[in-house]
Amino acid sequence: MKSVLIFFLIFAAGSGLAQTQQLEDALRLFDEANRFVESGNYEAAIEQYHAVLETDYESGALYHNLAGAYYRLDELGESVRYYERARRLLGDDPQLLHNIQIVESRVQSPFSELPKPFWQTWWNRFFGQYSATPFLIAGISLYLIACLLYAQLLWSRTRNNWHRRARASALASGLVLLLIAVVISSGRNSIQGASILEATTMTTETGSIDIPAGIKVMLIDETVTGIEVRLPNGVQGYVNASILGEF
Amino acid sequence: MRWLLILTGLVIPCQASSAQTVTGTVSSSTIGTEETVSYTLEISGTDGSDIVPPSPPEAEGLVLVSTSASRGTNISITNGRVSRSVSYTWHYRPEQEGAARILEANITVGNQTYRASSVSITVVPQSQRPRRPQRRSPFGNLFDDPVPNQPPPEITERDIFIRTRQSSREAYMNEQVTLDYQLYFRPGTLPRNSRQSDSWDAEGFWREELDLPDNQTAELVVENGIRYQMVSIRRVAVFPTRPGELSIDPLKIAADVQSPDADPFSNPLFTRTYSTVERASPAVNITSKPLPADAPDGFTGAVGRYSLSAELSRSELEVGEAVQLTVTIEGRGNIALIEAPQPDFPGIFEIYDPEVNTSKYENGNMIQGRKTFTWLIIPRSNGTFQIPSIQFAFFDPSREEYIIRTADLDPITITGTASGPIAVTSTASGFPVDDLALLKRDPRWSAVNRTPLHHHPWFYLVVLLPVLGLSATALLRRRVTRLATDTAWARNRRAHPLARKHLKNARKLLGEGSPDEFYVALEQAVLGFLGNRLNISERGLTRPQLASLLSDAGLSADRQQELVAFLDACDAARFAPVPPEPSQMEEQLMQASRILSSIADELETAAP
Numbered sequence: 001m002k003s004v005l006i007f008f009l010i011f012a013a014g015s016g017l018a019q020t021q022q023l024e025d026a027l028r029l030f031d032e033a034n035r036f037v038e039s040g041n042y043e044a045a046i047e048q049y050h051a052v053l054e055t056d057y058e059s060g061a062l063y064h065n066l067a068g069a070y071y072r073l074d075e076l077g078e079s080v081r082y083y084e085r086a087r088r089l090l091g092d093d094p095q096l097l098h099n100i101q102i103v104e105s106r107v108q109s110p111f112s113e114l115p116k117p118f119w120q121t122w123w124n125r126f127f128g129q130y131s132a133t134p135f136l137i138a139g140i141s142l143y144l145i146a147c148l149l150y151a152q153l154l155w156s157r158t159r160n161n162w163h164r165r166a167r168a169s170a171l172a173s174g175l176v177l178l179l180i181a182v183v184i185s186s187g188r189n190s191i192q193g194a195s196i197l198e199a200t201t202m203t204t205e206t207g208s209i210d211i212p213a214g215i216k217v218m219l220i221d222e223t224v225t226g227i228e229v230r231l232p233n234g235v236q237g238y239v240n241a242s243i244l245g246e247f
Numbered sequence: 248m249r250w251l252l253i254l255t256g257l258v259i260p261c262q263a264s265s266a267q268t269v270t271g272t273v274s275s276s277t278i279g280t281e282e283t284v285s286y287t288l289e290i291s292g293t294d295g296s297d298i299v300p301p302s303p304p305e306a307e308g309l310v311l312v313s314t315s316a317s318r319g320t321n322i323s324i325t326n327g328r329v330s331r332s333v334s335y336t337w338h339y340r341p342e343q344e345g346a347a348r349i350l351e352a353n354i355t356v357g358n359q360t361y362r363a364s365s366v367s368i369t370v371v372p373q374s375q376r377p378r379r380p381q382r383r384s385p386f387g388n389l390f391d392d393p394v395p396n397q398p399p400p401e402i403t404e405r406d407i408f409i410r411t412r413q414s415s416r417e418a419y420m421n422e423q424v425t426l427d428y429q430l431y432f433r434p435g436t437l438p439r440n441s442r443q444s445d446s447w448d449a450e451g452f453w454r455e456e457l458d459l460p461d462n463q464t465a466e467l468v469v470e471n472g473i474r475y476q477m478v479s480i481r482r483v484a485v486f487p488t489r490p491g492e493l494s495i496d497p498l499k500i501a502a503d504v505q506s507p508d509a510d511p512f513s514n515p516l517f518t519r520t521y522s523t524v525e526r527a528s529p530a531v532n533i534t535s536k537p538l539p540a541d542a543p544d545g546f547t548g549a550v551g552r553y554s555l556s557a558e559l560s561r562s563e564l565e566v567g568e569a570v571q572l573t574v575t576i577e578g579r580g581n582i583a584l585i586e587a588p589q590p591d592f593p594g595i596f597e598i599y600d601p602e603v604n605t606s607k608y609e610n611g612n613m614i615q616g617r618k619t620f621t622w623l624i625i626p627r628s629n630g631t632f633q634i635p636s637i638q639f640a641f642f643d644p645s646r647e648e649y650i651i652r653t654a655d656l657d658p659i660t661i662t663g664t665a666s667g668p669i670a671v672t673s674t675a676s677g678f679p680v681d682d683l684a685l686l687k688r689d690p691r692w693s694a695v696n697r698t699p700l701h702h703h704p705w706f707y708l709v710v711l712l713p714v715l716g717l718s719a720t721a722l723l724r725r726r727v728t729r730l731a732t733d734t735a736w737a738r739n740r741r742a743h744p745l746a747r748k749h750l751k752n753a754r755k756l757l758g759e760g761s762p763d764e765f766y767v768a769l770e771q772a773v774l775g776f777l778g779n780r781l782n783i784s785e786r787g788l789t790r791p792q793l794a795s796l797l798s799d800a801g802l803s804a805d806r807q808q809e810l811v812a813f814l815d816a817c818d819a820a821r822f823a824p825v826p827p828e829p830s831q832m833e834e835q836l837m838q839a840s841r842i843l844s845s846i847a848d849e850l851e852t853a854a855p
Binding site for chain 1: 681685686691
């Protein structure tokens, strides 16, 4: 038993050291990439930002700066793609929103945009800038407190109003926070859509539509003929998978 | 308005043609029954030496007064050019009222024969003609009573009129159509003080006034056998702005003119009598055709034929310095309506609205010109950038197709470092206007994890473990409660552990060589087990009481005898004067284990 514990401790310490080293590498590469941006060498900056991603570490600033470098090279599709990834981590950050507005003005989408459901707008407003972690920690804590209170109820048969309200509210709020954490996590870690990397033609049932680079589409299905996508105006059609940049 | 100046006080010399042309003209297209009309056959471009004297032309409704013609020679010098002409004149008298006609006249000049077209004349009753004053000597009757005032001869549409010449009757939208308004007047009318008498509009057209020649001279022309002088009074280039049948208002002018039939000697002071007439040109109809539907991207309606060029004022500069992009469109068409191309500037540039310069000129009544668009652009970041090619699309009506002109630009190399947002180029939040706020530093780093929370098994463990703990707590609580309230169940649950404990103690005592305590421990193990299983007090039990209880519990007689025999043996060994051998004690310890196991099995089987 003692040897197992020692092995576990050594493994945990080694794993922690390796992760620390990875994070240090990521920060070093990130700083180098930023210096490339400042010197106007955007190709090198993009290469370096992608090297950061290979360390398996990410941040909103990383995607934000990578998108800006792509914008400088007029690769609007890639720029939109990484700004959307940055939006997942930064939410309604003012600088990010400013830059997204600049890029979207360059894209000049010919498509009108269907209004988003009200609940989606509210959700983004209240929870868009938070990660799932604080909600997860708070949710689990309240959930455990509620379970302990219920255990106390079972063991000591404590029956008073304070105890009843405390365990009910702790259980309800804990479960709600856990649900929020799950939804945020699902939104951040699943593919939300894709950006058109190169101007292309979408095949629809009635004809074809020209799509400029930088347009955001929703991914619907993968078929033999291509990827079925939905344009901002709700029109669906098929495009080649190679021109989609998922975010 | 220059044409008005030209016509004011107009005394225009006749311009003779230098080429050999033959025209037949009459002195008046309308005569009275008592009047004569003179017919003049004029041959221009010759000195008359090679002319075969012509015969008078035949006439219908007219009688030739004399077969001999009066011959005249005219030499004129205009703008340094000498022109000669020879004329033959005959006089005809009407036979009756109505239409009359002088037929074609032939004349041979050298070895070529020319023909003058026939001329129509209208003969009216003499009463409808103005009274002609008696011709008299201009010097003989100066002191006579003046001639009573006569009404001025009537000036008809044949004496002066406006004709419109248009370059085309149909055109594409925004294609040029040239209108030339020409004033025709007979030489004797001497129009002056001409002016536009009513408004003129060209609804549905964009119009550009064309210049008239500075030294315009009246041109001699013959229309319907009558000699006129013609001068352009207005030239306009019109461009249809919408498709369909479009109409342009008539151009109306007023001018002071003299009757061509007036006698200059009728007034003793030789003053002329002018009257004001108004004339209007015919309305102009133009069919405007829509442009073909397959217009390319970026087409903004330009029609004509153009060239495109673009250049940067410099290609290497530092951040914050300005560079100018000049796009020039030059060619034939309505240059004023051409819109600025839309260059696709990279986002790092701050763009100002373009400065537009337009210059127009005429070439053969066609509007041509040049339009330049100059953008001032200021880079906010360093690097090398390429402004994509400038494109300009227009419709060429002569080829009836759309044409796209393209102009390439050199890449721009920008050095230096941005000095941060400038006040006038930053938003209220401090971000650059129309440009990115480039770098951001965020201390929040996390491992790339594309697995959502609900796909992790530990998440479900975290949620379910407390539930399992609650269940365990409930079970434990129930067990504790039963242990406290159900003595029989509690003793039964304790029977085996206590028996094992006593047996273990007995083995320990065996090793220590304590026979008395060993047999006490054996009895406690066996009797304690029975007491706990049967929920009875084992202390003070007699053998018969024990047998009765075991029988009630369903234990077999053999097992009872074995138990009693074992207990008796333990008592005998315990109180024997000589302690038993360790091997015997070992044997009895094992026997106790067997008996306990057998009793437990039988009691388990016998339990309901």
